[in-house]
Amino acid sequence: MLLKKAVRIFIISIIFFHAGYCKVYKGNDGSGVFTLLPSERWLYGNASAVFLFDKEKKLDIQKASLLPESEWIHSKHNTAFGILETTLWYRLDVKTNVDVENWVLSLDTPSMSRIEFYVQDPITNTYTKKLGGRKVSLEELAYPNRYPVFPFFLPKGKTVRLFLKVETESATLLPLRFFTDKDFDKFDRLTSFISGAYYGAMILLLMYNLVLYFSTKDRLFLFYCIYLFCFAFFIFNSNNQWLPLVDFSQNTFIIMLGPVFSLLSTIAATIFTWVFLFPEKENTRIKKLLKFSILMDTLALLSMFFLSIVDHIRIANIVPMFGIIIITMAAILRFREGFIGAKYFLIAWSFLIVSVMLFILMNLGFIDYSSFISYSPMYGSLFEGVFLSLGIGDRINRLKKEREEARQALLESQKKALEEEKRINLSISRFVPNQFLEILKRKSILEVMRGDSVEREMTILFSDIRNFTRLSESNHARDVFLLLNEYMERLGPAIAKHGGFIDKYIGDAIMALFPGGPADAIHASIAMKKEVDEMRHHLTGEFQLEAGFGIHHGSVMLGTVGESNRLDTTVIGDTVNLASRLEGLTKNFGIPILASDTVRKNIDENDDLQFREIDSVIVKGKTKPVVIYEVLDADTHEIREAKNGSYPVFYQGMHHYKMRNFQISLELFQECINACPEDNAAHSYAKRAKEFLENPPPEDWSGFLKL
Structure with missing residues (x-):
């Protein structure tokens, strides 16, 4: 029932498009002169044209223009003449009653060998010659x-005579289609887009089935890929899609590829049908017919090396019809036998055979030209690919089910071992972070070897409790351990929540x-x-819990160090050292969070974070200073606003400080302190400026901190 509905919908669509969008009468006023109308996409002039066959190929434009009317044959809408090897002359008188003068005659027939277009000059009655066709450079x-x-010129109110001299050695289709130059440009872009979408869809289907083939090693997908490639290339070459990018006008071999790939597509489709519909190895009559069809297509393919181009075209249009019939019979037979995949195959195949049969009948001249039928193999093959994928999917599901049943027993026996391994890995991950293993590209701790290392860009964060030594000296060791564990318990989740992981604990310090x-x-x-602020509010005693955070971004080396019986993970590099030094500087400035300039530069503008430049430092062994920033988001909204408001003054203060203008800088920093008493960086600079006023720095003092 589903198959009948699909075929019925497809046939009705063809009739609709053929009847509604091939307006051969449009623009014909019955006077024998074809009237051109603007903004009309389906403007065909064949109903007004006359033609004749020049079998001896003796006529030129002078002789053709002088021939009496009795020599010419009225077209009667004929645009499909079948497969010919001759010269065909077409004549048409055109006029227009609109102001548009630049027109375009387009022939939806990419297979014509050579076409000479002659347009009459309405004043001199001479003819201008233009060339088109597949064999024209x-x-x-x-x-x-x-x-x-x-393109041609047509003045308003003038009647211009057009001649077409067509040299053909293939299916002769001559739909005379007229556009204004602007409308043609739009239509050309539309058809190019549709063609591109078709080839893109076919490439996606091809790649999808290639992935399935390499995944399953099922030869069915390989044969389907070969069929998709052959058919898509047949359409591509037949439609002369090489132009305007590649000129194969003088290459007879490229022209021959159309008929060759027509037969190759039939062979590939037949083999695919064989494998898809008959997965078992039993031999039946219908399988013998499929073999015979493949043999006949192969012999027809070999015969092309000894025949003319016209014979190639005839073979490519006639021989595949036998293969189509055999494939259809095989699908119907398997459907009646109850083979589930045959239902999807028949639905998919019905789209293709209807479109291809109509296309072949049009090429052979049995039915007139239709724009929809001309493109129907593209539509049919695309629909076929979609529905056939459902059939292939059904086959995959059945294979998966069989394999799943076979795997179930094995999985059950491995379940206990896997659960035990998970418990072990979970325990190990408390000592060696899983993220570290991922960076080293190791699946488990068992694969980690001494000396494994990798270099990559990463952000390092150091945190440390200030005055921890005093805390340890003034409290019992057990109380210190309890405080440290609560501290780590609070800060660890904050690191993990934001995509980080702890590399190691160094006393009261954390390296993340x-x-x-x-x-x-x-x-x-x-x-x-x-979290530190919240802990401080709950602590009793004189100790004020505070922590500093230093952050730097750059290249680091991650790996394992140690000896054969004891290994540890570590991170080394200048980036690690500078992050640790920045954490130490938080005490000097009284600032909780300090970040380097590489951190600032690598933060997206969309991240609503605020920074304030604090100083520049020179790391030991380096000559280029590193700019360091205070992270203002660590402050309350009021303090942050106050610091932002006084920043221009703060910046001037830093400038005068480094220029040894300590009195001016002291006054500027004092102004910052007045604006924001909680500005510890301004307090730090003011204190140093006072000290330098009393005891000036040495002559080689650069104003930069040295770490």
Whole structure:
């Protein structure tokens, strides 16, 4: 029932498009002169044309223009003449009653060998010659297009006579289609888009089935890929899609590829049908017919090496019809036998056979030209590919089910071993982070070897409790451990929540890595500071819990170090050292979070984070200073606003400080302190400026901190 509905819908669509969009009468006023109308996409002039066959090929434009009317045959809408090897003359008188003077004659027939277009000059009655066709070089074409396209000039109210001299050795289709030059440009872009979409869809189907073949090693997908490629290339070559990119006008071999790939497509389709419909190895009559069809197509393919181009075209249009019939019979037989995949196959195949049969009948001249039928193999093959994928999917599901049943017993026996391994890995991950293993590209700790290492860009965060030594000296060791564990318990989740992981604990210090980038580290440090602030409010005694955070981004080396019986993971590099030094500088400035300039530069503008330049430092062994920033988001909204408001003054203060103008800088920093008493960086600079006023720095003092 589903098959009948699909075929019925497809046939009705063809009739609709053929009847509604092939307006051969449009523009014909019955006077024998074809009237051109603008903005009409389906303007065919064949009903007004006359033609004749020049079998001896003796006529030229002078002789043709002088022939009496009795020599010419009225077209009667004929646009499909069948497969010919002759010269065909077409004549048409055109006029227009609109102001548009630039027109285009387009022939939806990319297979014509050579077309000479002659347009009459309405004043001198002389004829201008233009060339089109597949065997005409790109330089000689009147318009660079895969179809023969001829621009011409038509004054309003004038009648102009057009001649077409067509040399053909293939299926002769001559739909005379008229556009204004602007409308043709739009239509050409539309058809190019449709063609591109078709080839894109076919490539996607091809790639999808190639992936399935390499995944399953099922030869069915390989044969289907071969069929898709052959058919798509047949359409591509037949439509002369090489132009205007590649000029194969003088290459007879390329022209021969159309008939060759027509037969190759039939052979590939037959083999695919064989494998798809008959997965078992039993031999039946219908399988013998399929073999015979393949043999006949192969012999027809070999015969092309000894025949003319016209014979190639005849063979390519006639011989595949036998293969189509055999494939259809095989699908119907398997459907009646209850083979589930045959239902999808018949639905898919019905789209293709209807479109291909109509296309062949049009090429052979049994039915007139239709734009829809001309493109129907493209539509049919696309629909076929979609529905056939359902059939292939059904086959895959059945194979998966069989394999799943076979795997189920094995999975059950491995379940306990896997659960045990998970428990072990979970325990190990508390000592060696899983993220570290991922960076080293190791699936488990068992694969990690001494010396394994990898270099990559990463953000390093160091945090440390200030005055921890005093805390340890003034409290019992057990109480210190309890405080440290609560501290780590609070800060660890804040790191993990923002995409980081802890590399190691160094006493009261935490070293964390952020593969995702600096923004994650900044957000984590802000969250960690909030946790520290909350802990401080709940602590009793004189100790004020505070922590500093230093963040730097750059290249690091991650790996394992140690000896054969004891290994540890570590991260080394200048980036690690500078992050640690920045954490130390937080005490000097009284700032909770300091970040380097590489952190600032690698944060996206969309991240709503605020920074304030604090100083520049020179790392030991380096000459280029590193700019360091305070992360203002760690402050309250009021303090942040105050610091932002006084930043121009703060910046001037830093400038005068480095220029040894300590009195001016002291006054500027004092102004910042008045604006924001909580500005610890301004307090730090003011204190140093006072000290330098009393004891000036040495002559080689550069104003930069040295780490």
